[in-house]
Amino acid sequence: MTEITAELPKPAVVRDVPVDLSKLSRVGARPPFLDYLVQLWDFRQFIYYDARARVQSGTRRDKLGSAWLILNPVFNGMTYFLVFGLLLKTSKGIPNFISYLVIGIFMFQITSGAIVSGARSMQQNKALVQGFSFPRAALPIGVNVRELLANIPLIIAMLLIILVVPPVEPISWRWLLLVPVLALQFIFNLGIGLILARIISRVNDVTHLLPFTLRLLMYMSAVFYSLDRFSNHPTIYWLMQANPMFLIIDITRDAVMYGVTPSWHSWAMLSAWASIALIVGMLFFWKAEESYVRG
Amino acid sequence: MSAADELARLTADPCVVADNVAMKYQVISTEEQTEVPRFGWKILQRFTPRPNTVTVHALNRLSLVVRRGESVGIIGRNGSGKSTLMKLVSGQVRPTGGAIHASSTPIMLGVNAALVPELSGDQNVVLGCLAMGLSRDEIDARFDEIVEVSGLEKSIHLPMKSYSSGMGSRLRFAIAACGNPEILLVDEALNTGDAQFAARSKRRMDELREKAGCVLLVSHSLDTIKDMTGRVVWLDKGDLIMDGNPKDVTKKYMEFTNHLARGNNISAHGLRADVMASLEVANVVNQRGGDRSFTAAG
Numbered sequence: 001m002t003e004i005t006a007e008l009p010k011p012a013v014v015r016d017v018p019v020d021l022s023k024l025s026r027v028g029a030r031p032p033f034l035d036y037l038v039q040l041w042d043f044r045q046f047i048y049y050d051a052r053a054r055v056q057s058g059t060r061r062d063k064l065g066s067a068w069l070i071l072n073p074v075f076n077g078m079t080y081f082l083v084f085g086l087l088l089k090t091s092k093g094i095p096n097f098i099s100y101l102v103i104g105i106f107m108f109q110i111t112s113g114a115i116v117s118g119a120r121s122m123q124q125n126k127a128l129v130q131g132f133s134f135p136r137a138a139l140p141i142g143v144n145v146r147e148l149l150a151n152i153p154l155i156i157a158m159l160l161i162i163l164v165v166p167p168v169e170p171i172s173w174r175w176l177l178l179v180p181v182l183a184l185q186f187i188f189n190l191g192i193g194l195i196l197a198r199i200i201s202r203v204n205d206v207t208h209l210l211p212f213t214l215r216l217l218m219y220m221s222a223v224f225y226s227l228d229r230f231s232n233h234p235t236i237y238w239l240m241q242a243n244p245m246f247l248i249i250d251i252t253r254d255a256v257m258y259g260v261t262p263s264w265h266s267w268a269m270l271s272a273w274a275s276i277a278l279i280v281g282m283l284f285f286w287k288a289e290e291s292y293v294r295g
Numbered sequence: 296m297s298a299a300d301e302l303a304r305l306t307a308d309p310c311v312v313a314d315n316v317a318m319k320y321q322v323i324s325t326e327e328q329t330e331v332p333r334f335g336w337k338i339l340q341r342f343t344p345r346p347n348t349v350t351v352h353a354l355n356r357l358s359l360v361v362r363r364g365e366s367v368g369i370i371g372r373n374g375s376g377k378s379t380l381m382k383l384v385s386g387q388v389r390p391t392g393g394a395i396h397a398s399s400t401p402i403m404l405g406v407n408a409a410l411v412p413e414l415s416g417d418q419n420v421v422l423g424c425l426a427m428g429l430s431r432d433e434i435d436a437r438f439d440e441i442v443e444v445s446g447l448e449k450s451i452h453l454p455m456k457s458y459s460s461g462m463g464s465r466l467r468f469a470i471a472a473c474g475n476p477e478i479l480l481v482d483e484a485l486n487t488g489d490a491q492f493a494a495r496s497k498r499r500m501d502e503l504r505e506k507a508g509c510v511l512l513v514s515h516s517l518d519t520i521k522d523m524t525g526r527v528v529w530l531d532k533g534d535l536i537m538d539g540n541p542k543d544v545t546k547k548y549m550e551f552t553n554h555l556a557r558g559n560n561i562s563a564h565g566l567r568a569d570v571m572a573s574l575e576v577a578n579v580v581n582q583r584g585g586d587r588s589f590t591a592a593g
């Protein structure tokens with residue numbers, strides 16, 4: 001095909017069309033931050049419906065269905081028990097190792113699952129994002145609510161294991177402290193998910209780094225060893241205690257296993273982590289509101 | 296009627312204003328570079344992160360004003376920038392130049408296969424309507440009407456990934472239409488439908504226009520365009536070629552494509568140049584009042 005690249009002809013007339021742009025608004029413009037939050041609140045029904053519908057359909061492909069939500073961390077726990085408890089004996093000095101391990105793994109699983117799905121939420125909902133112009137943060141929030149709903153059986157399973165597997169821990173009022181822990185954990189996961197969702201929508205390569213980072217986080221959160229190992233290394237000890245994942249696990253162990261009220265110090269630190277993550281995540285995500293749809 | 300009155304009527308109530316919009320894409324091309332690199336360099340190049348990027352000018356500077364009650368057809372060859380224009384108007388993609396202004400949030404009816412493939416048709420209806428900002432009560436009240444418009448009957452309870460392309464577009468049309476959008480954008484979404492669906496969607500679109508909305512419709516079927524629109528815009532390679540009443544524009548476009556089909560490139564481009572030379576280009580002037588749109592910082 002011969003291509004003819006002639007100069008474009010000049011148009012005959014340039015006609016001025018007066019329009020009153022003050023009655024219109026620019027399409028896709030990012031609203032101010034507070035308006036954005038109000039918009040998100042207006043879309044709360046969308047967020048909740050999205051979350052609920054997907055919990056129901058999530059595991060429909062598997063024969064065992066939602067049982068996998070619990071079987072998955074149980075198998076995980078058995079693997080770690082075999083490797084770290086029986087082979088490597090990191091369980092030394094931990095009285096109720098099974099409960100110790102189960103709390104660590106289940107709580108970690110909640111965070112890692114929520115962060116991974118939050119990070120991928122923009123990519124996996126391209127059709128929705130392209131079709132409608134809702135505030136985009138509704139998707140990462142929806143995914144986190146979905147994870148929360150899906151994790152309810154997981155939490156119940158965790159408590160049952162602690163109650164059934166000897167040595168049995170008694171139920172106390174402190175079990176109620178799980179609620180604020182889960183709330184703070186939810187806020188923390190959401191904040192990190194928002195940050196990652198924006199980064200991944202721009203630089204997809206980060207998805208490849210995510211599993212390694214999460215594994216590193218797990219190894220540093222005293223899931224299958226006791227923090228006392230590092231009691232001679234004050235810097236490491238201090239750093240580990242500042243780790244938000246460790247804080248979540250530690251507070252849960254205190255409340256559920258050891259029957260002690262977690263220190264206010266841990267609560268303060270975890271609250272700081274959660275609120276900083278959420279505020280930074282929201283602002284960071286909102287900044288790129290206009291650029292989440294590409295092709 | 297005086298000329299001033301005429302002008303006042305024309306300037307009244309624009310729905311969509313495209314002010315000098317342009318769109319370029321940066322993409323990776325596998326086309327061989329002209330200078331052949333040395334052997335060692337070639338291997339290195341395989342591993343460099345960004346091979347050979349080229350700029351695609353999908354849409355050159357273009358202004359367009361669509362008024363209330365108008366329904367505008369957009370035609371052009373493959374790759375001429377029709378879908379790009381729709382994506383810009385719907386706010387899916389941010390233009391690399393200029394801006395789009397609209398009187399309310401446009402709703403886009405595209406060809407993407409499914410909203411959420413794992414969810415059933417009725418769940419997608421609720422989700423889609425919630426995403427347009429309708430409340431749960433409004434949706435419940437209108438649910439039967441949506442299912443009726445889609446004509447899907449029992450299949451509404453099946454997962455959307457099991458739908459045929461025509462069934463998918465029926466459902467998407469029903470969802471988009473139930474929001475009573477002021478601005479409806481349709482990108483070839485009606486092509487896979489059967490005759491019954493075509494009649495139904497035409498009726499629904501006429502209703503929407505009567506409610507003082509406007510419709511932008513992309514289609515390769517000139518009959519659909521002539522049937523459903525009152526004004527047609529012809530795009531070619533990102534340029535606006537012609538803007539006028541459906542009969543004239545489709546006639547010229549047919550002539551153009553006939554020339555191309557017969558391999559008559561020279562006469563085709565002659566015709567294109569002639570048509571373009573008699574085009575009236577709009578220059579958007581903000582009449583009064585400040586520009587209310589937020590210019591995003593950063």
Ligand SMILES: Nc1ncnc2c1ncn2[C@@H]1O[C@H](COP(=O)(O)OP(=O)(O)OP(=O)(O)O)[C@@H](O)[C@H]1O
Pocket residue numbers: 294295320321322351352353371372373374375376377378379380
């Ligand atoms: N996401 C994208 N990235 C890079 N280039 C793109 C992208 N989308 C479109 N283009 C380019 O922009 C040009 C116009 O594409 P567009 O999809 O608007 O054409 P169209 O008129 O809708 O064609 P068709 O009739 O085939 O639907 C094409 O050259 C295409 O290659």
Ligand SMILES: [Mg+2]
Pocket residue numbers: 377378379
């Ligand atoms: Mg197209």
